[in-house]
Amino acid sequence: MSPQAPLISCEGLAKSFTLHLRGGLVLPVVAGVSFAVQAGECVALGGPSGIGKSSILKAVFGNYGVDQGHIWIRDGERRVDLATAEPRQVIALRRRVIGYVSQFLRVIPRVSALDVVAAAARESGAGEDEARATAEGLLRRLNLPERLWSLPPSTFSGGEQQRVNIAHGLAGRHSILLLDEPTASLDAENSAAVVALIQEKKRARAAILGIFHDAPVREALADRIVDISAFAIGRKPAETARAEAAA
Amino acid sequence: MSQPSYNFAYLDEQTKRMIRRAILKAIAVPGYQVPFASREMPMPYGWGTGGVQVTASIIGPKDVLKVIDQGSDDTTNAVSIRAFFAKVARVAVTTHTHEASIIQTRHRIPEAELTAGQIIVFQVPIPEPLRFLEPRETETRLMHALEDYGPMHVKLYEDIARHGHIATTYAYPVRVAGRYLMDPSPTPKFDNPKMQMSPALQLFGAGREKRIYAIPPYTDVVSLDFEDHPFEVQRFDRPCGLCGAESVYLDEVITDDRGGRLFVCSDTDHCEERRAAGQRGADAVPQAEELR
């Protein structure tokens, strides 16, 4: 495979939701979505709120299914179609290749903030000590007070949880990063810290696909914008948002 | 009234044949409990009916029978059974271990070493060594079949955890010929080593539970233990008060109501033989000649 081959290549993706609890109502979201992301590139998914950006991002993570199309993920010399991959393959890719920063931190009771981040580093192959050092470094860069490191994040504020979430997503050695509103609920100072971290990942040749509603952040990071409205299927954005919430 | 006539050794020939088959099977699979059709005997369960049936099936007119209970020839049980066989088989009886061809016993193995050609018959109340751990017969049979004996060691572990040592002092479980787990009947663990590589044939009969098992001569019989808590016999800190024998199993005898005690050989024949040979213990009553 040529070293120029994209790390992410979406071809003809189609996604709809079937709401069985509403009499089987079918809500088509997008069709024909095609784009690619190269190493060292940051692509932003653009378009109004509710158009289907989050659904596409989740599909690229394997969290949502797609009705049609391919999601080619490059893993070294091979490529895997995430749309049809076995669950074990998806999990293996998430461990080694694809990192994800979701909009909300899913909190696991009893695990401290530091352990949440260190675990992500260990999953990627780092040893105990290295993982811990990486975790501490990230939390420090994100200005999370040290006194919070040994506490489980369930009692943190939204912004504090989000910073743990980001650290968790960036702690690994992933060549692909998916970012869903990484700076939401962060103030300007912390936003800037996040942007700086992501830029470092870019320089380290990660392929980044993200959703950035914040214009300055988008401008700082995105090399290209792929406007999803071009693929939306005649639905009003608000209805799509409700469909996603109901699913 | 005319005397009732009994078949030789009380049991009918068909029953003896059935029991002999069970015995042969038991000898062929050392330590394995063979079910048999236990008969109604003229003594209740718990009084040695299993042992009596085994003896009755193997005894012949030329045999010499010794019966002991707790090592003694003159306790009620031993006397009754000896009298029973004297009546229904009219065989010679003896109290001397070395003279007997068949020794029926409850709860002890004689101190004198048994020889090839002798048969010792044990009376067994509960033949199943795993019964106290697993009440279901269906399950214990499966455990024996599959050599699933882990739980037995659980019991020994518990003993050590609770008492610092294995607390079982009688009916101490053994492994026969490296295969079956066996209950040696309620003999003291002191006697376990006597079963190992014995030249005699050892037969076990449980009348109420309807099981017969056997240890053929010269068979490996190993008491269960842990590497760091090896099997140990009971030690007595004194010799027999009457004959001075050391390293024998002693009974405690209360001599008066002021707490006076005597420790004597549990095996009465052994004690008598030693005294007849001139051996004396610290508490022996002096013989008439010595007083002069």
Add this chain to the structure above:
Amino acid sequence: MQGDEAPLLVAEGVTKYYGERLGCRDVSFEIHPGEVIAVVGESGSGKSTLLSLLSQRLELSSGRVLYRLDGRLRDLSESTEAERRRLQRTDWGFVHQDPREGLRMNVSAGANVGERLMATGWRHYGRIRSTASDWLSRVEIDADRIDDAPKSFSGGMRQRLQIAKNLVTHPRLVFMDEPTGGLDVSVQARLLDLIRALVADLGLAAIIVTHDLAVARLLSHRILVMKDGEVIETGLTDRVLDDPARAYTQLLVSSVLAA
């Protein structure tokens, strides 16, 4: 987990009828080393029946269960009772919903944990005891409870003891039947965290039956959703729970009350 590793256990068309009544029908899947599968469903879905069939506690009406022994997949119906017992005692674990079913209640915690060791030939009391003690610490039971019987333990402690008892022989596959059922919420959280950590540390494969979707999400990589004896949806756990395709799955997911 490598994509090309051979499966540890394979279920093919596993079916059970109780006379006319259906227990479960036509269940097929594979599980690989280190993988955790949750089987979820409501009462009567057949999930517990499936677990009993896979773990050889119940006989199949039709279908096969294959397990990798000595590098080869073996049909377990062709193995002997002795082989099955040995499997259940060493290479497999089974955690019951009610810990009393998986423990000897009148025997000390140390003996409970040591039993599998003794059953596989360990004969050194000191080593058995110290191994048992290590495992008690690992499941967060105070080591000085080693001589206490589980009769005196709380429900959560008993469950943790049951887990230790099962894991002491480093099984490759553990079956769990509602491991947190009946426990207080805070106790559940502790137990789930423990299970999560142990499964990851030991690289265990596990099949966990639960009616609690949160347990499935926390512990499992893959999920089987059962209804009326059949698997109606299966896949990556977070995919099935976040983007459910089938009607029943959507119903299940939407029925969970948020705290």
